[in-house]
Amino acid sequence: AQAAEEQFGVSNQQVLVLSETLAATQQQVQQLQESYHEIVNANKIFVDEILHLQKLVRAQNQVHNELINH
Amino acid sequence: AQAAEEQFGVSNQQVLVLSETLAATQQQVQQLQESYHEIVNANKIFVDEILHLQKLVRAQNQVHNELINH
Amino acid sequence: AQAAEEQFGVSNQQVLVLSETLAATQQQVQQLQESYHEIVNANKIFVDEILHLQKLVRAQNQVHNELINH
Incomplete structure (x- = not known):
């Protein structure tokens, strides 16, 4: 048994801890994957809101041009 | 000892590598968790900035309406 | 062998599963790291777009001031 311990001295306890x-x-890791999916969903909203803001600001520039040329 | 090796041939070395x-x-995983918290903090700033921009753009629309009706 | 099993009852099968x-x-974890890098890259674009929108909105405020004082 001592020889076995020296050679294969791996106890159930060690493997249990592992x-x-x-x-x-x-x-x-599973929680991080769920967090990642939440971030991906939040980022889709950011993209939508930024695109919407860009559209509004372009429309306002158009209004400015009309007001200036008026 | 040979029978033991066949049956429980797990060496300390294998478990050490594991x-x-x-x-x-x-x-x-710990670094990913820290990175996740940084992203969550960055996203809070994005939300604040996007909400602030939406407020500014709405205020500018109001100015436009007043300028046009003036 | 039975004593060895009681003391070091770790089979190759157990370690293989581990x-x-x-x-x-x-x-x-590696996929999460890649996903994290994609998010970091997306966030850089968000920062650029938000800074650009802030600049445009400030410029429009300037136009408003000039139109109102005109």
Whole structure:
């Protein structure tokens, strides 16, 4: 048994700790994936709002040109 | 010892490699979590700036209406 | 062998499952890192567009002042 310990001295306890740490890491990764999808959705709203603002500002420039040339 | 190797042929070396790889993965996950928090903070600033721009553009539309009706 | 099993009852199969799960987790982390870089690039564009809109709106305010004082 001592020879086995020297050569394969891996206990269930060590592998159990590894398994639990890995499970916790996977859960963190899954939360990050959900957070990433929330950010992607928020970014779609940003793109829409920025495009809308650009359209409004261009329309206002048109109004300015008409007011100046009036 | 040979029978043990066949059945439980897991060496400390294998588990050490797993532990180190898992530690490196955890560190990457932690950096991603910090990066996520930076993005969330940046997005709050985007929301504020976009809302402020919308308010300014609405105010300018009001000015236009007054200038046109003047 | 039975004593060894009680003490070091870790089979190659257990460690193989851990290794595969860890490899899958690492791949998810790598995809998240790539997604993070895409978001950082998108955010740079948001900053540029918001700064540009702020500049346009300030210029329009200047036009308004000139039109009103005209």
